[in-house]
Amino acid sequence: MDKAVLTDPEVKTANRTDIFVISSHAKHLHDISKALMSFYIVHAFNDVGQLSEALSAFHPTAIIVDDEVSRMGGLDLIQKMRRTPSLNLIPIVFTAKNTSLEQVTMSQAMPLVRTLVKPYRFSALLKSISDQVNAHVEAQWEMMETTQKTALENTLSSFNSVADLIAEGKELPYNEIQQSCEPLVTAVQSGNFKDLLQGVKGHDNYSYVHSLRVATFLSLFGDHLGIKGNDMSILATGGVLHDVGKMMIPHQVLNKPGKLDDDELVVMRSHVTETIDFLNNTPGLPRGVTIIAGQHHEKLDGTGYPYGLKGKELNELARMAAIIDVFSALTDRRCYKDPMSPVKAMDIMEDMGAGHLDQHFLLAFKELLLDATSEADMH
Ligand SMILES: [Fe+2]
Numbered sequence: 001m002d003k004a005v006l007t008d009p010e011v012k013t014a015n016r017t018d019i020f021v022i023s024s025h026a027k028h029l030h031d032i033s034k035a036l037m038s039f040y041i042v043h044a045f046n047d048v049g050q051l052s053e054a055l056s057a058f059h060p061t062a063i064i065v066d067d068e069v070s071r072m073g074g075l076d077l078i079q080k081m082r083r084t085p086s087l088n089l090i091p092i093v094f095t096a097k098n099t100s101l102e103q104v105t106m107s108q109a110m111p112l113v114r115t116l117v118k119p120y121r122f123s124a125l126l127k128s129i130s131d132q133v134n135a136h137v138e139a140q141w142e143m144m145e146t147t148q149k150t151a152l153e154n155t156l157s158s159f160n161s162v163a164d165l166i167a168e169g170k171e172l173p174y175n176e177i178q179q180s181c182e183p184l185v186t187a188v189q190s191g192n193f194k195d196l197l198q199g200v201k202g203h204d205n206y207s208y209v210h211s212l213r214v215a216t217f218l219s220l221f222g223d224h225l226g227i228k229g230n231d232m233s234i235l236a237t238g239g240v241l242h243d244v245g246k247m248m249i250p251h252q253v254l255n256k257p258g259k260l261d262d263d264e265l266v267v268m269r270s271h272v273t274e275t276i277d278f279l280n281n282t283p284g285l286p287r288g289v290t291i292i293a294g295q296h297h298e299k300l301d302g303t304g305y306p307y308g309l310k311g312k313e314l315n316e317l318a319r320m321a322a323i324i325d326v327f328s329a330l331t332d333r334r335c336y337k338d339p340m341s342p343v344k345a346m347d348i349m350e351d352m353g354a355g356h357l358d359q360h361f362l363l364a365f366k367e368l369l370l371d372a373t374s375e376a377d378m379h
């Protein structure tokens, strides 16, 4: 391996969705790159020299190392990276032949290495990368103060449990979800929300990241407007649950880099009715949560979806949720785009005009952003 891979201490970990793949097997490289294209920015390398050069420029979210790597072999390469201080925390997925039992066993004992035996299902590859990336991000939460750490852990576990409940067709235990959001409300009310936004950077579950950000910004907005008590809890819970119907939308549509065609748009928009169907099956759910989930894509001029509600038909909660959802979507990081700065996002939202977003609330949200110190910390 060339020297830069082993010794460069200056390399910063890039908080992006870039994945490096190395294999000297051209077809394998091509197949993986193509399969992962709608989830990650894939950089494919067929030799160690190229990989080494790329690693000296920036660190990816994870590296997929094939057992077929020219000159040294995949396992040797992984061993070298694990011994290199600047590289030993990059998550690795090792793809090995089922005949190389010894290699499989050795790789399984290495830290931050997940091994997949060929042939594997594409979903298994995707899950391995995701698990690796998330374990790395979630491990960093351990260093946070208790409130923020608990806020992230609780909301993530609620989010994951909702995915299971949807899959099993079971009811949502609203009280549990609400309780899991309490540390988030506390963090926001005590002005310690930036750790929450920082803590989900690089997390691989985009739907969770978006929902956590919406819950945080919506609670922050509520706090700024003087909302207290149980209403704050509705904002946080509504934020966490507002897009749960997206779990029913196929990955290719959810993560499509380009513009959606008409059919895909219909599928994408169905996430709201999917969410409502699921929430309607939840006993004791406050109306406010249903409004946040069901009306965050409505517009004041009636051109929104799914109901085409207009003007006064949209209450304050729906108007706030629409602003926060657009702001979060613009400032979210996606596999196909970097996050937009809050200032740029605000400009775009102001250009959307009074037919889309409530101008009074938009001004209040702008004040909030100006109050919150440096913009670099807000996304
Ligand atoms: Fe949505």
Ligand SMILES: [Fe+2]
Residues within 6 Å of the ligand: 210, 214, 242, 243, 325
């Ligand atoms: Fe959303």
